[in-house]
Amino acid sequence: MRISRRDLLKGAAVAGATTALAGTASAREAVEPRPQAVGMLFDATLCVGCRACQSACKRANKLPVDLETGETGGQYDAPRDLNSSTKNVIKAVEAANGPTYMKQQCMHCVDPSCVSVCMMGALHKEGEGKKKLPGERAGSGIVVYDKNTCVGCRYCQIGCAFNVPKFEWFDAFPLIVKCELCRHRADPKQEGLLSIANPACCEVCPREAVVYGRREELLAEAKRRIAASPARYQQHVYGEKEGGGTQVLYLAPAGVSFTQLGLPELPDRSQASFSESVSHAPYLHGVTPVALYLGMAALIARNRKREEAAEHREEGK
Amino acid sequence: MSAHDHPKAIGGSLLDRSMLVLLALFGVAAVVMAYRFFAGVGPVSNMTDGFTWGIWEPVNVVVFTGIGAGAYSVGLLCYLLNKGQYHGLVRPAVLVGAIAYTLGGSSIMIALGRYWNSYLLPWIPWWNLSSALLEVAICVIVYVTVLWIEVLPSILDGAAASRSPRWAAIGKTWGPRLAKAMPYIIALAILLPTMHQSSLGGLMLIAGPKIHPLWHTALLPTLFLVSCLSMGFGAVVALVTILNLTWNAKHDPKLFADMSKVNAGMLLFYVVLRVADVVWSGKLRFLALDFPTLLFVAELALFLAPALMFLSPRVQRNKGRMFGAALLAVAAGAAYRVDAYLTMYRPAGWTADGKPIAAGWNYWPSLGETIVTVGMAAVGVALFIFVSRKFPVVVVEDVRDEHTHVGSGPAKAAASR
Numbered sequence: 061m062r063i064s065r066r067d068l069l070k071g072a073a074v075a076g077a078t079t080a081l082a083g084t085a086s087a088r089e090a091v092e093p094r095p096q097a098v099g100m101l102f103d104a105t106l107c108v109g110c111r112a113c114q115s116a117c118k119r120a121n122k123l124p125v126d127l128e129t130g131e132t133g134g135q136y137d138a139p140r141d142l143n144s145s146t147k148n149v150i151k152a153v154e155a156a157n158g159p160t161y162m163k164q165q166c167m168h169c170v171d172p173s174c175v176s177v178c179m180m181g182a183l184h185k186e187g188e189g190k191k192k193l194p195g196e197r198a199g200s201g202i203v204v205y206d207k208n209t210c211v212g213c214r215y216c217q218i219g220c221a222f223n224v225p226k227f228e229w230f231d232a233f234p235l236i237v238k239c240e241l242c243r244h245r246a247d248p249k250q251e252g253l254l255s256i257a258n259p260a261c262c263e264v265c266p267r268e269a270v271v272y273g274r275r276e277e278l279l280a281e282a283k284r285r286i287a288a289s290p291a292r293y294q295q296h297v298y299g300e301k302e303g304g305g306t307q308v309l310y311l312a313p314a315g316v317s318f319t320q321l322g323l324p325e326l327p328d329r330s331q332a333s334f335s336e337s338v339s340h341a342p343y344l345h346g347v348t349p350v351a352l353y354l355g356m357a358a359l360i361a362r363n364r365k366r367e368e369a370a371e372h373r374e375e376g377k
Numbered sequence: 378m379s380a381h382d383h384p385k386a387i388g389g390s391l392l393d394r395s396m397l398v399l400l401a402l403f404g405v406a407a408v409v410m411a412y413r414f415f416a417g418v419g420p421v422s423n424m425t426d427g428f429t430w431g432i433w434e435p436v437n438v439v440v441f442t443g444i445g446a447g448a449y450s451v452g453l454l455c456y457l458l459n460k461g462q463y464h465g466l467v468r469p470a471v472l473v474g475a476i477a478y479t480l481g482g483s484s485i486m487i488a489l490g491r492y493w494n495s496y497l498l499p500w501i502p503w504w505n506l507s508s509a510l511l512e513v514a515i516c517v518i519v520y521v522t523v524l525w526i527e528v529l530p531s532i533l534d535g536a537a538a539s540r541s542p543r544w545a546a547i548g549k550t551w552g553p554r555l556a557k558a559m560p561y562i563i564a565l566a567i568l569l570p571t572m573h574q575s576s577l578g579g580l581m582l583i584a585g586p587k588i589h590p591l592w593h594t595a596l597l598p599t600l601f602l603v604s605c606l607s608m609g610f611g612a613v614v615a616l617v618t619i620l621n622l623t624w625n626a627k628h629d630p631k632l633f634a635d636m637s638k639v640n641a642g643m644l645l646f647y648v649v650l651r652v653a654d655v656v657w658s659g660k661l662r663f664l665a666l667d668f669p670t671l672l673f674v675a676e677l678a679l680f681l682a683p684a685l686m687f688l689s690p691r692v693q694r695n696k697g698r699m700f701g702a703a704l705l706a707v708a709a710g711a712a713y714r715v716d717a718y719l720t721m722y723r724p725a726g727w728t729a730d731g732k733p734i735a736a737g738w739n740y741w742p743s744l745g746e747t748i749v750t751v752g753m754a755a756v757g758v759a760l761f762i763f764v765s766r767k768f769p770v771v772v773v774e775d776v777r778d779e780h781t782h783v784g785s786g787p788a789k790a791a792a793s794r
């Protein structure tokens with residue numbers, strides 16, 4: 061028995077149908093910013109690069125220093141980038157009218173890739189995970205980390221367009237490290253925002269270049285600043301729409317682009333929404349695998365029965 | 378090849394020179410792996426926060442399981458399309474699959490930072506169904522089990538023919554019982570790879586901005602599924618050719634020619650999909666005289682070459698040329714997979730015109746990573762040799778049998794599939 065052209069065509073048709081099914085992926089609902097979501101607004105026109113936020117972050121999160129020894133023997137806590145002992149970093153960008161400073165930490169995306177890909181929800185939006193950490197309340201939109209359900213697969217690092225989650229490479233029992241908006245510094249006795257989180261960086265910033273608040277209010281404030289001094293700013297709030305929106309928002313000075321600051325150009329649709337739509341479509345809510353299994357089992361059993369019958373006939377001769 | 382061909386245990390010395398070399402390679406790898414558990418992943422690898430998966434995920438998991446997909450490819454032909462003539466290929470293909478997937482899974486345990494938490498993975502309430510990796514993990518855990526169950530008939534056949542009465546009894550009782558359940562296991566063995574091989578492509582959907590536009594597409598799952606079939610068919614032809622040269626395994630040129638025509642279809646289907654996708658999604662503008670374009674063209678050529686070879690009667694008649702084409706088919710899928718996962722991955726992404734954006738990370742596999750990958754492959758080959766020496770996996774060419782067709786051997790009992 062040879063494989064006929066018809067068999068091949070049948071195979072191609074099935075494969076084609078599968079492809080078409082994947083192509084007509086019904087889009088997964090876009091995630092809207094939670095009304096009570098909190099975040100930060102960083103105004104690059106105000107930052108003077110003092111790095112007070114950097115050291116405050118290390119103190120608040122009990123992170124070790126990144127010791128660097130200078131040529132004359134002086135030692136500095138000088139992290140070059142976010143890393144497993146640095147959840148917040150200030151970088152400098154050389155621009156026409158002097159340096160501009162850029163603050164980098166977790167963006168607390170509205171629809172985060174890391175949350176979409178995390179196998180058991182170790183990274184999850186506060187209060188919306190599969191498992192709740194002590195004191196978690198839904199609504200803040202803070203992306204928190206539960207080390208007890210993390211297997212260290214590092215898929216979050218692949219997914220994050222901002223390269224925020226970091227891994228302890230030189231540790232036998234490593235953790236994923238990233239900004240959790242100082243949720244652990246929240247004071248439950250307080251009313252309002254400080255009962256949710258209390259980012260140390262915002263607390264110490266001497267110029268209020270970075271401020272903590274409700275995302276909605278921060279967005280309004282950002283737009284107000286742009287409107288009040290249009291010559292001072294880029295006419296755009298980074299994070300309002302980028303990658304489905306982020307809860308940390310950025311203002312850049314006129315003449316310095318967001319990509320210069322190190323923020324990637326992203327489509328408005330979150331990568332999580334794209335990836336989940338494409339991946340889930342062929343499953344039809346789990347109907348496809350069950351139907352396929354039953355169909356194939358029946359077919360294989362029938363094939364086998366026929367074959368056995370044929371063999372008996374042959375042996376009978 | 379008729380249904381009356383029966384696999385035989387090859388026998389012979391278990392610890393010959395090649396076996397010692399393979400085990401030595403694995404021994405070195407085992408030292409590196411052990412060290413990793415004391416010192417962390419960093420000291421043995423060049424992985425960084427930018428290139429966080431190094432080669433272990435793209436090669437040990439994605440390429441190894443692509444080679445192991447021979448079990449899936451042959452299973453589809455043999456059981457679903459009911460081409461009984463391929464029965465003789467099932468056992469070796471399934472054994473390779475079981476070994477490749479086991480090694481893929483073990484490699485992941487080395488790569489996982491917090492491996493001790495992975496015992497929680499079967500706990501359904503914590504499953505994040507949006508995670509392609511979760512789907513792959515669960516599917517692979519189940520599929521490894523299914524594959525070893527599929528290997529069991531060989532083991533039970535071996536037991537049934539054993540001189541020890543106790544083993545013989547076990548083989549004779551459980552062989553037929555397992556044979557009855559087999560259709561339901563085989564259906565699972567076809568469903569699971571369909572799911573996780575496409576999810577292996579789906580894994581990279583989330584990394585949109587980081588993967589070159591010529592590689593990042595909504596068709597990633599489909600392309601991975603098709604490429605696992607072409608790799609699987611290629612791997613089976615290559616494997617049986619090697620077995621024919623070393624152990625005089627039955628090599629039926631006509632059967633291989635037929636199967637490889639199916640593979641040619643797969644390879645061409647991949648090329649058509651890939652090119653059509655690039656054209657339709659308006660990505661032709663990324664073609665230029667640069668490395669990504671060169672790689673893209675080289676990949677397509679790697680898929681086209683074995684397809685055309687498989688279709689040529691001159692190649693079909695020649696064992697050596699068929700072997701070459703089969704290796705090319707495996708290489709094509711492997712290249713595509715490594716490119717999509719690693720070569721065309723840039724942590725800071727690509728500019729709108731397809732140039733990599735500079736970031737502080739560079740990657741080339743470390744000696745330690747390479748040793749682990751090579752050691753894992755070596756122990757896989759060693760396992761294959763061990764099992765086929767001890768148990769009836771490979772159908773051996775029998776000259777007397779060839780002409781008379783009397784062969785209704787003792788192994789006929791139990792679950793001859």
